Amino acid sequence: MRQMSLFEESTPSLPVTYHPNFLTTEEANNLYQHCLQLQWQQNHIKMVGKILPVPRLECIYGDQDCDYLYSKSVLLKPLPWTERLAELRDKITAFTGYKFNIVIGNQYRDGQHSIGWHADNESSMGLNPAIASISLGASRKFQIKPIGGKPTDFWLEHGSLLIMHPGCQSTHLHQVPKTKKVVSTRINLTFRPHIGGNK
Ligand SMILES: O=C(O)CCC(=O)C(=O)O
DSSP, X not given: OOOOOTTTTSOTTSSEEEETTSSOHHHHHHHHHHHHTSXXXXXXXXXXXXXXXXXXXXXXXXXXXXXXXXXXXXXXXXXXXXXXXXXXXXXXXXXXXXXXXXXXXXXXXXXXXXXXXEOOOOGGGOSSOOEEEEEXXXXXXXXXXXXXXXOEEEEEOTTEEEEEOTTHHHHEEEEEOOOSSOOOOEEEEEEEOOOSOOO
């Protein structure tokens, strides 16, 4: 297993590392085609007394009994790992040393698809989870900031891996903002641990 230094290939003050060529272009192209066939769903979220569509499509694959509830209103129930997703999970574990039980997919079909400022701090992932994020398709701006601080921007490219290391979700928020620019589809896969329960 390859040992990584925490801030390799990234901004030294942030608890993330960015690996732009984690997958070759051919691997990324093939994986993108596979991901288009996954079971994407339009979920709805309860916010300020309203039920609103989540501004992106989502899917989840993973181990049995690893249901994932976020924002106290969206419950994702994993389908069994596909062979390709399980292979990718194992490749990321071999690279990082981190283990994962689920992968949540986000599909951003245009610039209005987005995810707002948040931390992935659901207790079902345990304390201080590491989250590994693969990007496929169009590049989108990803922003991360210390809570109460200023954002740093990354352009997450086709075939890249961004790792949010343990502690990141307690100290930092991140988002993929909307954009008025014309952008084609981007798929994001976040590999996460799961310790049971869905709270
Ligand atoms: O699409 C991305 O790069 C970020 C996804 C994300 O923030 C999340 O799933 O919590």
